[in-house]
Amino acid sequence: MxxxxxxxxxxxxxxxxxxxxxxxxxxxxxxxxxxxxxxxxxxxxxxxxxxxxxxxxxxxxxxxxxxxxxxxxxxxxxxxxxxxxxxxxxxxxxxxxxxxxxxxxxxxxxxxxxxxxxxxxxxxxxxxxxxxxxxxxxxxxxxxxxxxxxxxxxxxxxxxxxxxxxxxxTWNPFTVDYVKRILFNGEAVTMQNPPNAGIKVEIITPGKARGKLAGGNLSVLAAMVGSSYLPDWKQSILFVEEIGEEAYRIDRMLTQLKLAGILNQISGFIFGQCTDCQPKDNQPSLTLSQVLREHIQPLGIPAWYGSPIGHVKDKFTLPVGVQVEIDANKNTIRMLESSIK
Known part of the structure; x- marks a missing residue:
């Protein structure tokens, strides 16, 4: 046999x-x-x-x-x-x-x-x-x-x-803990910002929302718009992060997602962190906060800035395609199911 x-x-x-x-x-x-x-x-x-x-x-x-x-x-x-x-x-x-x-x-x-x-x-x-x-x-x-x-x-x-x-x-204890709990143990975890990590958090729109989690690096995502390689965004929780991009570039990329009809379909929004995204050479600029509020607040969906996602030492492990519930007031991402079998 x-x-x-x-x-x-x-x-x-x-x-x-x-x-x-x-x-x-x-x-x-x-x-x-x-x-x-x-x-x-x-x-x-x-x-x-x-x-x-x-x-x-x-x-x-x-x-x-x-x-x-x-x-x-x-x-x-x-x-x-x-x-x-x-x-x-x-x-x-x-x-x-x-x-x-x-x-x-x-x-x-x-x-x-x-x-x-x-x-x-x-x-x-x-x-x-x-x-x-x-x-x-x-x-x-x-x-x-x-x-x-x-x-x-x-x-x-x-x-x-x-x-x-x-x-x-950097596979530090915070990062490894989420890797083990999600990929090894199959837990449906609630992801919370590490205590005393100094992460700037800004609530854009309070509230809770549920949907499929999907997203990633904003510039990479924007470069895929118009292709057949993006998922259905209807009732999704969109998370993005970025590094080295000034506010006007973030504005341009979010505008692209808006014009493509993506932002109007999502049920929640998380901007993880924008690392090294300050204006260069003291040029006149909108703030990142202004850009996010102008694009996201009119959607009327729960949203916030400030999660350990992407180009930072402490990282969540985010399952793309799994149902989650987000709480903008508490800055949490709660998995509603295991992401593995």
């Missing part, structure tokens, strides 16, 4: 691997699945695949990530093109996409971690094998430029993805 089971597993692995090699892939929409596909939970001893789908890394970065994941009891498998370079990209589009597809096809890999962000993920979206990803759902986690992978995979396959630390992030 065991030999029959092993043979079936072998055939499944071969079939998935064959699918993964069919590049380029046509972006087959499985549009806006009503039921999210939840990936299996992580366990101590599991193997995690490392990918680098955006900007280049150094060999020392890999050693750092291996050490971090080993501290969580995880083994590491390196993507074939992890150290490739092609100008400002971590290898050719085809090769970077191939690493993503190969990790989903590999039965020994239980989760996928992006080493870093940068730029390049939008370029590989048409080359990802979404039917394969749907057939072999796995945890995939990252932030910044990885936003496009997280949103596209969820939109095209229905698989829940995770906006959280990349491999080279």
């Amino acid at each position: 065991s030999s029959l089971i092993n043979r079936r597993q072998f055939l499944k692995t071969v079939a998935l691997s064959a699918i993964a090699t069919e590049l380029p892939q046509i972006a087959i929409a499985n549009p806006f699945l009503k039921t999210a596909v939840k990936p299996p939970r992580l366990k101590v001893g599991d193997t995690v695949g490392l990918i680098n789908p955006a900007s280049p890394i150094e060999p020392k970065d890999i050693a750092q990530v291996q050490k971090t994941l080993a501290s969580l009891g995880l083994k590491v498998k390196l993507g074939k093109h992890l150290l490739d370079r092609y100008g400002y990209l971590a290898g050719s589009d085809r090769d970077r996409a191939s690493d993503v597809n190969a990790m989903f096809a590999d039965a020994s890999v239980k989760a996928i971690v992006a080493v870093r962000g940068g730029w390049g993920c939008n370029r590989i979206l048409p080359l990802l094998n979404y039917p394969l990803i749907q057939a072999s759902p796995k945890i995939i986690i990252g932030y910044s430029d990885i936003t496009s992978l997280l949103l596209a995979i969820y939109a095209k396959s229905g698989v829940v993805t995770f906006h959280g630390p990349v491999g080279t992030s």
Whole structure:
């Protein structure tokens, strides 16, 4: 009996691997699945695949990530093109996409971690094998430029993805606690700002709201508008974060989301943090607070600024595609279901 089971597993692995090699892939929409596909939970001893789908890394970065994941009891498998370079990209589009597809096809890999962000993920979206990803759902986690992978995979396959630390992030106790509770334990947690962390919080509109959680880096999200790689925003809780963008740029990107009809569909809004977003050279400027209030307050939905999301040391792990309830008065995000199975 065991030999029959092993043979079936072998055939499944071969079939998935064959699918993964069919590049380029046509972006087959499985549009806006009503039921999210939840990936299996992580366990101590599991193997995690490392990918680098955006900007280049150094060999020392890999050693750092291996050490971090080993501290969580995880083994590491390196993507074939992890150290490739092609100008400002971590290898050719085809090769970077191939690493993503190969990790989903590999039965020994239980989760996928992006080493870093940068730029390049939008370029590989048409080359990802979404039917394969749907057939072999796995945890995939990252932030910044990885936003496009997280949103596209969820939109095209229905698989829940995770906006959280990349491999080279600061995996401090706060960050690791959410990773363990959500990805290992399968808890439906309530996310709260760390005490005494000095996070500036501003309530834009008070109240509570429920909806599917989705979002990521604002500039990456804005660059995807008009494509088929974004999810259905109806009754969603939109979270965004940013780094190094002045208020007028935030204004421009939020205006783009507004003109695209995205802001009018959401039921709640969170701007995590805007790191290093002050006006340069004392030029006249609206404040970030003014920009957020002008765009978000007229929507009449619960909203606030100030959560540990994105380019900060303390990070939530946010499941994209899972139902949550937010409380703008308390600045909390309460998961209404587990994000894994």
